[in-house]
Amino acid sequence: xxxxxxxxxxxxxxxxxxxxxxxxxxxxxxxxxxxxxxxxxxxxxxxxxxxxxxxxxxxxxxxxxxxxxxxxxxxxxxxxxxxxxxxxxxxxxxxxxxxxxxxxxxxxxxxxxxxxxxxxxxxxxxxxxxxxxxxxxxxxxxxxxxxxxxxxxxxxxxxxxxxxxxxxxxxxxxxxxxxxxxxxxxxxxxxxxxxxxxxxxxxxxxxxxxxxxxxxxxxxxxxxxxxxxxxxxxxxxxxxxxxxxxxxxxxxxxxxxxxxxxxxxxxxxxxxxxxxxxxxxxxxxxxxxxxxxxxxxxxxxxxxxxxxxxxxxxxxxxxxxxxxxxxxxxxxxxxxxxxxxxxxxxxxxxxxxxxxxxxxxxxxxxxxxxx
Numbered sequence: 001x002x003x004x005x006x007x008x009x010x011x012x013x014x015x016x017x018x019x020x021x022x023x024x025x026x027x028x029x030x031x032x033x034x035x036x037x038x039x040x041x042x043x044x045x046x047x048x049x050x051x052x053x054x055x056x057x058x059x060x061x062x063x064x065x066x067x068x069x070x071x072x073x074x075x076x077x078x079x080x081x082x083x084x085x086x087x088x089x090x091x092x093x094x095x096x097x098x099x100x101x102x103x104x105x106x107x108x109x110x111x112x113x114x115x116x117x118x119x120x121x122x123x124x125x126x127x128x129x130x131x132x133x134x135x136x137x138x139x140x141x142x143x144x145x146x147x148x149x150x151x152x153x154x155x156x157x158x159x160x161x162x163x164x165x166x167x168x169x170x171x172x173x174x175x176x177x178x179x180x181x182x183x184x185x186x187x188x189x190x191x192x193x194x195x196x197x198x199x200x201x202x203x204x205x206x207x208x209x210x211x212x213x214x215x216x217x218x219x220x221x222x223x224x225x226x227x228x229x230x231x232x233x234x235x236x237x238x239x240x241x242x243x244x245x246x247x248x249x250x251x252x253x254x255x256x257x258x259x260x261x262x263x264x265x266x267x268x269x270x271x272x273x274x275x276x277x278x279x280x281x282x283x284x285x286x287x288x289x290x291x292x293x294x295x296x297x298x299x300x301x302x303x304x305x306x307x308x309x310x311x312x313x314x315x316x317x318x319x320x321x322x323x324x325x326x327x328x329x330x331x332x333x334x335x336x337x338x339x340x341x342x343x344x345x346x347x348x349x350x351x352x353x354x355x356x357x358x359x360x361x362x363x364x365x366x367x368x369x370x371x
Contacts, residue, residue, distance in 0.1 A: 005036045006061075007043050009053070010202070016054035016210035019047040023060045029068035030060040032122045037096045044103055054210035054217050055110040057202075058126060063138070063195065066115050067123025070097060072148070076327040079318045086360055090318040094153070095367040097122060098307045101155055102371060104129025105303055109214050110221045115139050115183075116195050125154025128188065132221055135180035135189035136197075137234045144175035146283035148330055149322025149340070151290035153314050158306040161299050163187070165245055166252035172291035173252075173259070173283065174276035181239035191225040194234040201228065240272050256292045260345045284322040285342040289353050304371035311368055312359035320355045 006022040021040060023030035047053040060066040070093070078089035104111055104126060113130035119141045127133050127141075135141075143152035143160070152160055152172045160168030163186040170176065171186075183189040193201065201224075208220050241248065251262050263280055266273070280288075290313060301309065317323040322340050329338035342348045363369065 004033065005039050007039075010206060012054070012206045012208065012210055014054070014208065014210040015052075017052050018205055019043070019053045019056040021056065021058045023058075023067050026060075026062035026064070028071065029065035029118055030062075030123070031068050031071040032097065032126075033071040034074070034093050034096060037093070037100050041096065041100045041103060044100075044107070048103075048107060048109065051212065053109065055112060055205075055221060056107070057112045057114065057205075058130065059114040059198075060117065060123075063117060065118035065123070066113070067120075067126060068118045069121030069123055069144075072323075072327055073331060075318055076324055076332065079324050084319055086315050086319050090315045091367065094311055094314045097125065097154065098311055098368060101125045101129050102304065102307055102368075105155070107131075110218050112221060114198060114201075115141070115189055116198070120144055122154055124156075124188065128155050128159050131218060132191060132225060133189040134191045134193055134201075134225065135183050136193060136195040137180060137236070138195050139178075139180045139183060139189070141178040141183050141188055142175050143171055144279075146173060146175055146287040146291065147279060147326065149284040149287055149324070149326030149338070150317050151287050151294060151313065153310045155303065155306060155310075157294045157297055157301070157310055158303050159188070161295065161297060165249040167241055167245070167248060169252045169259075169291065169295045170241075170248050170276070172294065173263075173288060174280040175283075176241075176272070176276045176279075178241065179237060179239070181236050182241045184236070185239045185242045191229055192232060192236050193225070193228055194232055197228060197232070204228070240270070244270075244273075256288060256345050260288070284326060284338070284340045285345045285348050286317075286322045286340070286352065286356065287326075288345045289348050290317075290356060293353075293357060304368070307371060308366055308368045309359075311366075312361065313356055315360060316356045316358070320352075 004025050006024050008020045009017040075090045075093055078087040111130040112132040113127045114134055115127050116136045117138050119127055145151050180192050211217055263277055266277055325338050
């Protein structure tokens, strides 16, 4: 029985250790299940208070993916068995996933995320929590929830709203796959190395003189990554998001019906934009409304309040939204032909949307009340 997640500590010349977390389900592109979330939370909390651990590294096994998202099949089966009810499976998974993401954001010590290959959904939730987020020429980063009747959760309500212009809205509606240059532009990543630099990076980490002070260690890690980045052997390439920022902002301007019309009538020769257009128009109309609701949160909410908002919406999506049908079409029956509750964004009723946006808990009973 192989372990779904592996924990190791690596010694360094300074006597301090590095905690390494490796997501280890290569065939499932290291998708997160609840037991992985629980094991990581427990281990990270120990390392957070262990004076001997100078920093933590998050990595994925194989060379295809860091993490392709959450393994949502258990939630699907529970939700199908209990229609229109909030299930323990949905509540527990999302609660514990968001607690893990929040722990990473608040970790204090440096958290280095090796964002090589596919980083999607829940994988991006982990990566966003890292202080040092390394991209490679193979990074492909996306929030594809609109395709399964969800919306960009795992902190997306925080980080998407802090991206330039209307790019957060664009990413949420279209599931656009960012390359490394895109991800740097929108601050999903903050360093760029070649995929072949992984071993040299680990070797170099062992040679750093780590300190008792977290802020000194943050600076040491930043310095090392900057030096390696200056000598990187591969080209980062261009960022379509940066090059076409103005067009994207225009395409995403106005209310939901404006944007739907603009995307529907768009004629473009750009392959990446055609793909984005096609994905958005095939996505769940309920998800569209949730992506717009998320965008309207703006930058007022704290990270903790963003996760609290998301938890209510996520469990509601499983009970009352398009989540079960989206997962069925993509992951269970794989017919890729979801029958969404509404045919069009204009048909979504206020009641249907309110059922998703109304928190199932009073504030003092909220599962994340301790954030």
